[in-house]
Amino acid sequence: MEENSLIISRARTQSLNPPVDLRMLEYVEPYDENLMCAICRCPFVDPVVLTECDHCFCRDCIRQTWTSTYTPLGPRGDCPTCRTPAKLGPRSGISKILTNILDDLLVRCPKCEDGCKTVVKRGEVQDHVNIYCGFANVECPAENCELPVRRKDIVHGCLHYGVSCIDCHQSMQKASLERHWKVECPDRKVSCALCQESVFYRELEKHATETCPAISIPCVGQSIGCTVRTKRAQVDEHAKNCVLAMLAPVLKAQAQRLNEQEAAQKLMSRKLEVLETGFRTMQQILYPPPDDPDLSSGNESRIPLLDYPGRAISTDFDMASPFPPPAANGPYVSPLHHLLSMHESLRDEMSRISSALQELDGRHSMQSLNENLRTREEISYLGAQVAGLSRQVHWLTSAQLQRQSRAPTPGGTSSAVAGPSDIAGAGSGVEAAVHAVSTAASALRGAARMTGGGGSGAGMRRGRSEEGRTKL
Incomplete structure (x- = not known):
């Protein structure tokens, strides 16, 4: 009778605590990469060695890899590492040796986030959770309560009654109060491990990174060569005597200004490149090169640069000088300004001519219609x-x-004689x-x-x- 109750109790305990996933365990010490599966990138779980190529994988991993290939003789497929055709065989002596090596690896308890600090072998972690772990769930000792409690709290009786957190005043069950206070409660105060200052739990991380005076931080002048690290409370005193710390803000501002000037210079370079391209295109349109080189040498008056004495043609084009050179008392600032003015005037003239043509066309159309x-x-x-x-x-x-269809009288000679004349008169x-x-x-x-x-x-x-x- 006692054995049956013990078996039933263990079965219920296993139902409350799901099987441990060996791939999700946290290993205490680094393990050899040769013990890692090439598919799941975790230490082997139930390793199997392919006899065709001697590569080792987890049995479940290789089964899932070969699920798309159905064979009546069992799982078959290509090795994921070397693509050698292979089949899944039974467990061998090598698999047993690998399993023993893997079971000796030290891991943390799966309930470490709840507070369990136990370190056990991987092969014993399931028994630890089912039998020994104080943070594993078990049946409530109360007769009418079916909710689980932690194994270490079973001596306190049933903890499934309502309580309130003294810090955040949130309502919950007594069984969840300890976890809430350690992990979830935002208003509880904890002591900083470095400066022993009491801070709210929700501000502990910010305190450790920004305001804790016991944390060592680098000097302000680290970016320009200072290697001193002092506590946060002594940083200001060190900065008063450190030359690099005094120069750091100035150099930072200069670097920022230099970056802005470089960005502006790149923008101006792009604009200048666009203007140079447009200027060369306009130059080619206004002064196209002659087809015959002999004519170009004989007709030098067509070259704009020769119209100005004292200026020779050079192969290096000076973008700072206007092309062609402006007149001494010219009304325009540069030839480009002159060309733009001519372009605008021609555009206005074309608009005027177009309007006149449209008006003339309308008048002509109206006159033609009338x-x-x-x-x-x-x-x-x-x-x-x-x-x-x-x-x-x-x-x-x-x-x-x-008249012609009327028949003549039988004895009338006069009418017979007069007939042709009447017909002739009528015909005329x-x-x-x-x-x-x-x-x-x-x-x-x-x-x-x-x-x-x-x-x-x-x-x-x-x-x-x-x-x-x-x-x-």
């Missing part, structure tokens, strides 16, 4: 006249045809009318050609003329 409207009205009037003449010609033609009248209509149509077409300048309007006028001619 003339076209007037001409279209005249053409419409002429079209109406031609249509009237066409109707009259049609009426005359119909009357003549009706019709011909005269047709000639008049043709003349009017020709005049109408001439007017249409005069007004037709192309485009849709001309096409419409030609269409109307063709329509009128078809009607005729």
